[in-house]
Amino acid sequence: MRNRGPWWQKRLDDFGFRSTMPRKVIMDILRQTMDHLSAEDIYLKAVNMNPSIGLTTVYRTLDLFYQIGVVQRFDFGDGKARYELISNPNKKEHHHHLVCVKCRNIIDYSDFVHEEQELMDKTEQGLSQKHDFDIFHHIIHFYGICKECKEIE
C-alpha cells in the first residue's frame, strides 16, 4: 500500500523506508511541540509513550528524518543537536533564532523575514555565482541575553 497517510509518511515511503512504531511516536512528539528538542528530550518523551523505544533508535530516526528533509537540525552551542519539524515541506516557512547565552532558551522569530529574504536571496545568488557554490539553505542565529535573564541580575 503506497503513499498513504501524512506527508512525512509518504516521504518515508518514497525513499523506501518503512513506517514503524518508533518513527510514528517520534513524529508525534515533534508535531506536539514548538520547542527545540534534543535527542534525549525526545527519547524521554518517547519512552513515556512506549517504554520499549531505545535511545539508539531515537538518534537513528532523527538522523533519518533529517536526511529525508522532514526535520531541521540545529546546533545552538550547548553541545547537543536540536530538532525542529518542517511542518510544511513546500513553502519552507522561514524563521530564525534568538539564543540566550545564559539560560539557553531559544526564541523563534519570523519578523523582518520578508526584507531579509530579499537580501538573502540576492546574497545567495551573488555568492553562488562568485564562488560557484550551490547553496541549499542558510541559518541565522542571534546570540544575546533574554528578558528573564536580564531581570534576574
Next chain:
Amino acid sequence: MRNRGPWWQKRLDDFGFRSTMPRKVIMDILRQTMDHLSAEDIYLKAVNMNPSIGLTTVYRTLDLFYQIGVVQRFDFGDGKARYELISNPNKKEHHHHLVCVKCRNIIDYSDFVHEEQELMDKTEQGLSQKHDFDIFHHIIHFYGICKECKEIE
C-alpha cells in the same frame, strides 16, 4: 611589567592572565592561518612547534581566548568546534561562511556585507525591542556544495 607586546597579550594581562609559552604558540598558529582550525588541528601544529604542549592545554587556551574575546568559536555541523582569530579587536571585521556539506570546506565571504549589515542592524534593533533581548552578535552560515565537489560528480 604591564601591558607589553601585541594586543592579545595586553588583553590577557588586563584580565589578569599570564602570558605563557603554550598561549604564545597557539596564538602564533592562529595568526598564521586563514583556516578554521579545530582544537585537534591546533594541537597537532602546536606539538610540532613544542612537543611538551598537551591537548588539554590547547582546549583550555582556546576557551580562554574565546572568553576574553580574542577568538571566535564556530560550529559548522561536523561535531567539533572551530576557531578563528579576531585580527582587529576594534573594527570587528564582519564576514560569514559558506559551508560545503560534502567536503566540509569553509569559504569566508565578506561580499554584500554592507547591505547585509544595514538589514542586520535593523533586524537586531527590532528584535531587541520586541523581545526585550540584548543581542551581542549573530552568525550567518550558508550550506551547500562547493565547486570542487560539484565537479567530482
Next chain:
DNA sequence: TTGATAATGGAAATCATTTTCAATAAGGAT
C-alpha cells in the same frame, strides 16, 4: 501467511571535550 530484509534495542565503542590533581613556571615582591 510467508519470507526477505529493514529496523530495532541494548551493550560496547567512539569522539570531542572536561575534570582531577600533582608538578611546574610566570611574574610581582624582595
Next chain:
DNA sequence: ATCCTTATTGAAAATGATTTCCATTATCAA
C-alpha cells in the same frame, strides 16, 4: 637576580553526546 605565591600545565581518567555492532524482531510486498 632570587624567592614565593599561585596561575598554569600535562597526563590520565571521567564525561556526555552520538555511533557502531549484532542478534532479535517487525514491516510489507508477494
